[in-house]
Amino acid sequence: MKTAVFVVGPDRPGIIAAVTRSLFEQGCNLEDVSQTVLQGQFVGIFVVAVPAGAAGEALGRALRERLDPLGLSVHLREVAAGAPPPAAAERYVITTVGPDRPGLVAGISGLLAEFGANITNLKAIARGRREGTEYVTYYEVDLPGAADGSAFRSALRARAAELGLDVNIQHREIFEQVHRV
């Protein structure tokens, strides 16, 4: 059985040490981990193999005992054993640039969802702190192989225009060719 452990809260030194110590004490093997810090907030995902017969509640309890004092929330979720094989997809990098206003990411991601495109990475690079200043967002996207690439591009351009954004759609291979030897 595998469990995904989600840890959220203000960033500080020692979070990973505390989480992994608890996992180790509970006999779990850490299979996969990723963490992000955004504006001082820590989010970590830990996928662990739980030993046969171990109770999920015990793991949750052990983690909370250690992490509550640090101001961190913990959430556990069982996950299926094997990740589904990736479907055939074209990988794109989409960058939008324009004045900041509410609803930009909602507008673009809504369109991506309509086309069945999966966002595999999303980041705001330049963050327009004030209304009207430049806001640059980039999305890494898997577009299903069956989707109509040309309709996707034109719909995305139209949506970006509605939102007052410049949009650039690039195949990921172009980035890799240019930047990686």
Add this chain to the structure above:
Amino acid sequence: MLTEREILSTLEMLRSENLDVRTVTLGVSLFDCVSDDPGRFIERVRAKIGRLAGDFVDVCEEVGQRYGIPIVNKRLSVSPVAAAAGGFSAEQMVAIAEGLDEIAGRLRCDFLGGFSALVEKGFARGDRALIEAIPEALARTSRLCSSVNVASTAAGINMDAVALMGRTVRAAAGRTADRDGIGCAKLVVFANIPQDVPFMAGAYLGVGEPDAVVNVGVSGPGVVRKAIDRARAADPGLDLGALSEIIKRTAFKVTRVGELIGRRVAARLDVPFGVADLSLAPTPNPGDSVGEIFRSLGLESIGAPGSTAVLAMLNDAVKKGGIFASSHVGGLSGAFIPVSEDLSIAEAARTGRLSLEKLEALTSVCSVGLDMVAIPGDTSAETIGAIIADEMAIGVVNSKSTAARLIPVPGKKAGDRVSFGGLLGDATIMPVPGGGSGGFVALGGRIPAPVHSFKN
């Protein structure tokens, strides 16, 4: 995961700097189409090119769209027609030219190159017929391009061919006098012509090449210029060593993109990928100029003292970046300085900052020659031949490709404007320095190969 720096720099390169693939050129050998009947020859060529390239333009557009990199031109190059159709007369050669033009048109290709002859050491029968046919062939076609190699480092300069090409250039201008001599814009005289150039008008498929091959020509003078401008804005103290490094890195990126596109098209057509030609090829569009790079490097204009040194550095940096980017570079691979096709160079010619003599000096350190140079319509065939001979000498002695694409514009004189349209652009006619050359050109024969050609 991509880094922010990677994303922003690539975004800039594609968003505002005119990075495109200038041309994907499909080379097709015609040697298995040989026939004793011109009609049958063209029929076989049509069948072969149709089989190999029926969906060539669609594939290019699809690949360009998939990667978001426009492929500006889709072109065909064929075996030198003078060799593949060597048994025909000049009239039959014209018919073949029309047939090739029609094939290119039907496939929606922008140009077809290879109406060509290689005569650096002498003429075969087909060579003479083809050269005789050039003026008429160029007048009756719109997509066909012609090239004649009259010199090489190993053979020297065939001065009989040089003199003949002087007359042919004038005749080609005369046959298209109603269109400012545009026939000459599709005719180039070469020394050391490479066998795999994807650019026009010199593209043809060499004898040592595969049956079919995709060669790609990248572009990107705007990308180079912006990279220099950005670097200098960020650090005004950068010297020429640092700036050449920036040009080199930029050329690397541009070449990587071009090769990726070329390889994808080749794979889709199931033909081998040949070379990336990493030339800086300008267009008459603002921001897509080689001449502007000179200004970014501190010169008031191309043609000012210092221009030859700047071009030498630029050409070398482009080659170094490109060679690291791709194992298979070829063609001309350097900076182009076509006068009418580059806004900034055309402007320098108009104001007199750039003279024909300075242009000739520039050609000794870049990858092309006197390219798209409009000259007075009354320039004699002997003078044109002599200008060609000077240009050929630069290529032969320096073991490099060089070329002359001169347009003596009928009925116009130095200072007059001329417009060819599209990628060929507009230009002001440049004065040709005085002094007769007729006696020299009339001597004929062959200028021997230079001493340093004997490397065996």
